[in-house]
Amino acid sequence: MQDKLKQLQLPEIEITNSYEDSSDLFSYLQIIKEQERAKIAKEIQNDIGKILTEIKKELLSWDKDIGNKTNAYIEKIELIEALVDQVIGSAKRISMDLRPDVLDSGVVAAIKWQAKKFCEQANLKYRFSCDNDEILMHPDLSIAIFRMFxxxxxxxxxxxxxxxxxxxLSEKEGWVNLEITDNGxxxxxxxxxxxxxxxxxxxxxxxxxLEGYLLITTKSGKWTKISISIPIKSLEKASINSS
Ligand SMILES: Nc1ncnc2c1ncn2[C@@H]1O[C@H](COP(=O)(O)OP(=O)(O)OP(=O)(O)O)[C@@H](O)[C@H]1O
Ligand SMILES: [Mg+2]
Incomplete structure (x- = not known):
């Protein structure tokens, strides 16, 4: 009888384990993805960005040393300079898209920066409010909130x-809350x-x-509100357990 009972319980345990496994895998993949992004962003900045800036410096000093410049020469050098500037700009943009430096300044600065950048590009009016200059949390949690934003x-x-x-964006009773409402x-x-x-x-x-939740409230033809609430300490526990 005991064996029979054990057998009956087994599938449930397996299902629970497989859910926990896939959930762990999901969060592991997120962490790996963020680490890869940070690594590539750094490499673009250090390896490509710095060399391009060096090329531009060399070009400018070489150009300064040349006397009697023809118009064709001036046109060419200006074109090369503009192209180098363009590539420097692209390298910076790609690196910032992968992992903005502002993330190192914390979640409040990062959300504020992204809201401004995005709304200016998309031609949207926006209002950002947060009572705190900073909400202290595990860096992986601020990145997760930023990516959801x-x-x-x-x-x-x-x-x-x-x-x-x-x-x-707010902090209340140990929870961080992010609420975005659009008038769409x-x-x-x-x-x-x-x-x-x-x-x-x-x-x-x-x-x-992250032991939190996401809530969508909406009114057809009027608005959509997405609310995210996460306990500030959720990842701190995880890192204590894994250390
Ligand atoms: N703010 C919004 N206003 C109106 N509809 C929305 C809004 N956000 C999401 N939707 C609707 O919900 C659907 C699901 O969104 P979701 O982000 O899950 O997938 P998606 O944007 O279609 O694709 P992807 O997998 O690339 O994100 C969208 O296709 C869209 O119809
Ligand atoms: Mg989508």
């Missing part, structure tokens, strides 16, 4: 047809279940991993 902004620009967004077309329950849409699913999974 980016996904929410991408969704707004791709799907919402909004003209205005409001961003609220709203969304339905079906939207979040589209078979090939992974953004919202990924954010839900990420919030669960």
């Amino acid at each position: 980016q996904e929410i902004l991408t969704n707004i620009s791709s799907h919402a047809n909004a003209t205005r967004i409001q961003i609220r 077309m709203g969304m339905s329950d079906q939207d979040t279940k589209k078979p090939k849409s992974y953004g919202i699913r990924g954010m839900r999974e990420r919030c669960q991993q």
Whole structure:
């Protein structure tokens, strides 16, 4: 009888384990992805960015030493300089897209920076509010919140047809809360279940991993509000356990 009972319990244990395994794998992959991004961003800045700046310096000093410049020469050198500047700009942009330096200044500065950059590019009006200059948390948690914020902004620009967004970041009773409201077309329950849409699913999974939650409230044709709440100390426990 005992054996029979054990057998009956086994599938449940296996299902639980497999859920925990895939959930752990998901968070492990997120960490690896962020480490790779940071590594490539640094390499672009150090290896490519620095050499390009060096090339420009050499070019300018070489140009200064040349006497009797023809118009054709001046045109060519100006073109080369402009091209080098363009590549320096691209290297910086690619590196910043991979991992913005502002992330080192904490979540408040990073969210504020991203909101301004994104809304200026997308021609959206925005309001950002946060009572704190900084909300102290594990760096991996601030990166996770930042990445979810980016996904929410991408969704707004791709799907919402909004003209205005409001961003609220706060800390209350040990929880960090991020709330983004857009004045767009709203969304339905079906939207979040589209078979090939992974953004919202990924954010839900990420919030669960961090022992928090994601909530969507919306009014058709009026607005959508995405609220993320995560305990500030969730990753601190994980790093104590793994050390
Ligand atoms: N702010 C929003 N306003 C209106 N609709 C939205 C908004 N955000 C998401 N949606 C709807 O929810 C759907 C699911 O979003 P989700 O981010 O999960 O996937 P996706 O953006 O379609 O694809 P991806 O996997 O590239 O993120 C979208 O296709 C869109 O219809
Ligand atoms: Mg999306």
